Amino acid sequence: MDPNLTTIDFRLYAHWIMLLPMIGFLLELLIGKYWWRKGGMFATLSILGSMIISYGCLYNVYVQELGFWEYSWDWFYPGIVAGFTIDPLSLAMLCMVSFISFFIHFYAIGYMSHDCAKNVYFAETALFTGSMFGLVLSNNLLQLFIFWEMVGVCSYLLIGFWWHKPEAAAAGKKAWMSCAVGDCLFLLGIAMMYTIMVKQGITSEIISFNNIFQNLEHLSHEMIFGMSALTIICILFMCGVLGKSAGFPLHVWIPDAMEGPTTVSALIHAATMVTAGVYLIARAFPIFLAAPNALMIVAFMGAFTALYASTLGLVVNDLKRIFAYSTISQLGYMIAILGCGAVLGVAAVAFALFHLVAHAFFKALLFLSSGSVLHGIGNVRDIKEMGGLIKGMPWTGWTMLAGALALIAFPFTAGYYSKDKIIEEAYLYASVHDPGPLGYLPWIFLVLGVILTATYTFRAWYLAMTGEPKSYPAVHPHECGFWMRTTLVVLAFFALFLGIITGGGTKFWHFLEETFVHETHTATGIYPGLDLHEIGRLGGNTLLEHGVHHDIPAAVIYLPLLLMIAGLAIATMVYYKNRVDVSKYVKKDNPLYQILWNKYYLDYLFKDIIAEKIIMTVFTFWDVLDRYVIDGVVNLMSWITIQSGQVSRKLQTGVVQNYATAVIFGVSMLMILVIMFRGGL
């Protein structure tokens, strides 16, 4: 039987992946309150529908090999299109997002069952997921930006979902503001991209990704301020990525975002929000490749973020915040390996996406299990007040252990295959691309991150799950119910065995490596595949030849494993066996601890110095200008208007008859004029 004839071409229904959650959003908002358990079903089922279509597309493309597909139509201006694209990159994201989001929704049916605004919560999460689908499916920058912002709006709404708590409201605002900084710059980048595309004389599909990729050779000659325009654009994109994916200076909103419901944290960290930034770099990867130095910046920012966030994870006591910092750190890994794409080519995208998917599974698992902990002991989040929970909630405890093992890349878990590969490839990058001490910096950062990751992850797990209960609520935790337990088990399975299922990741990588280099079918024609070597040459990047084997010393390969074991051993010694008394170092007068505790004073810098000193000073000058110059002009205009009105208002008698008489008189005069000058009507 010919499979092409007997199955549905799901690629044609790709827009429904995005639309179904939007419909779910509307239904939840309008009638969800009166439905089963006061909401939840519409959102969950709509995302299930999206999931079915996503996996249908995956079947079409991966098994049936129907080819990549893109369709678009004119949107609002000649040259601006709206469209959807189906290729391995978007498929990997779609399948991951729909799967994780579905299970988070499934979990939330249990987790949010006591909330009075349940339907609003589910409406917002459905919109959140739908926006993410839209973002992933977008075939052009503007559409992507719109969904990017919608994701931001939804995160604002959801982080501040418990708005009656002032911290939650402030956290929502902070998330929005931090992202907005990056988003403004991102939009500027899109505008610049539009400008230089138009300068090339391109009139259709101006900011579609595929069209940009086709024209990279011309675009790379554009210069702005003596720099390559593409580099500037990529730096601006990178700013957007830093805001959305919590890169180094703009990550400050992530820990505060823990004020939202835990399911929201899981959604933000695993599926929908923060992965958007990584996805943007992956989607725009050829642009970065063609821009000189852009990928180097990406690599350094990512690696630095990875290390930086893991140091902060060591001192935080809030269970959810520990995982939040680990997310920042893991995103740093992904961004760093994308930066290594300067040498690895599209394989870097594959590695980054595999780590993204694996991370989504285990991070969703970690958040959901910590949500289960919070649910079980009455919203206590401080790990110093937990302890011994595994006796009371074995399901939660063991599944969290599975997540933690995956996070620290314990052998044969999902993280082992994804993260160790990243570190290995970072070494390759350093050794091939940029010999010298500086080139090894990303690799060093990433390797150091491993030990810290192992330490802080198991610090959290040991303190929460083992030992003696340290507060009253932790004495009698209650285990989570059916909805939540099912989700935890499913996610734990994938967190442990995703790597093995995908053949150590190789199946996934091979599939993803077809992105960009294969042709894309559209309704009107075909975009040929890209020659990434050629494109890399435009940006001064020399890619490794395919199939050429490079020796990596065995020491480098096994170093992350050793360091992970070392970190695990430290955590076990300190927090499980209690051989070392940390309270000697964890003191307010320890300057190192002080810095870490205050998160390197970054919040202080943003709020107290930039916001209150610099911006307020500028505003003061602006105020003077506004009050005397601009208002003066406005007042002059109004004065002129008033004076002329004083004269002409005499005409207005307020008596209707006068007006009617004037109208009739005027019309009569007009008719007479017409008759006079035209000799008849």
Next chain:
Amino acid sequence: MLEEQMDILLGILYTILGNENWWGPWIRGVLGLCAMGGMMVAAMFAVWLERKYASDIQSRIGPNRVGGRFGLLQLIADAIKLFTKEDIKPDKVDGPVWAAAPVLMFGSALMMIIAIPFGAFIFNGTTYPLAVTQFDISILYLEAVSAIGIIGIFMAGWGSNNKFAVIAAFRNIARMIGYEVALGMTIISVVIVTGSLNIVDIVNAQGSVVWFAFVMPLGFVVFGVALIADMGRVPFDQNEAEEELIAGWGTEYSGMRFGLAYFAEYIHMVLGSCIAVLIFLGGWNIPGFIVDLNIPLLGLLPVAVFLAKWVLVMMFVIMIRWALPRIRIDQVTSIGWKVLLPLAMVNLVWAVMLGLVWPW
């Protein structure tokens, strides 16, 4: 043989009545006068029917002194009484307005007659409606002309220079504008389904499929209530609430002037029942049975069917009068605007959907 003669006869009749000849309008005028006379008889029959049926409902005997066995001549006696009564014109009335009002009311009622087909002959597959005249917008004409009657009521109330009369007239107007909207919308829904403003087409449409009362039950209910309100019958007879308003807007009228107005009300009832039968109850059609009879005498069957339905509807209307109490004027208006109008709109939506598939 007989069939052919019948065919020729009807053909000649319709040639005479046609618009082509100069005498056509005159003959139709004569026919109209005949219909007018017939309508007076029907109205008198309605008055008699009301009194007898009411007495039956209330276990009374009813009129039985004058006339034969069933008091049949009671109406003649009443009419003679009205004719011979003194025509009193109160001193302070607004003369012309006061005098014109009953004429206008009676006139508007009579004007409705010409558009209504009182049954039809069906012969050899052709329908010959039994109407004074036929035109394409008869249902619209009926609604428009019945609206003139409201002006008559206002003139009666205002011209009488009597506060009871004015209040009664305004109750009447307030009620009628409220219910005419719902009435009009239900009629329009029928028109939407049929695609024609011609009553004959509407009746024929029901003959080929099914009565509109069954496909638009909501519309039929709204139409029925609004029609009863429009006719000013209990429970919507606030304008004649004797306890409050003496005799309503007719307080200052006596003799034949009152008689005219009184008759106009009954003609309204008779014609209203006709319209209900025509547009919702299939007119002269028998359900599920298309009358195409070649036997000449059976060609009259549709007329008989129509008359039977008409009497049944009238009896229903009369029965309601003696079964329900009168409701307050504010309740009347709020029912009209807040219940019937939305329901009529729902029905309109339903009619639009129905019209897409009609005739199925």
Next chain:
Amino acid sequence: MIPLQYYLLLAGILFAIGAYGIMTLSNGIRLLMCVELMLNAANMNLVAFSTHINDASGQVFALFSIALAAAEAAVGFAIILMVYRLRAKIDIENIKLLRW
């Protein structure tokens, strides 16, 4: 067939009467009545032309105009009633709120 000029003359007279009323009367209700007269004159022209050139579109215009007139009357009389409730007067000489 009545000549077109007769219709136009009649409509002109009707319009002039309405216009005269608008210019001279001060009672708000009477003003609106005069507006209705003028509208009717205009409609009569439309219908007359439509009959004259044997084209139904003039009648369609007249129907639109009638529908518009109904809406206009409803709004106009509602305004007058509200003004009456506020001021206990419908004499528009007294209603000059819009005057400077």
Next chain:
Amino acid sequence: MTLGESFEMIVFAVLAVVLIFSAIMVIASKEIVHSALYLLGAFAAVAMIYILSNAAFVGIVQIFVYIGAIGILIIFAVMLTTREVGG
């Protein structure tokens, strides 16, 4: 001029006279209720003229809307405000 045409002309003349008289009385009548009733008369005459000029549908709609709806509105407005004689 045929019989039919002259008959039409006579009807038109009568209607025109009625119309102009009613229109003038709308303005001239002292009593505002009379004005309103004359206005209705004018509407009716216009409707008749429509029917006379082969625009029966517009004529019927004129009766329906102007007499049935606008006339009632005018009467309501008149009766709900004070009775001002003259003006």
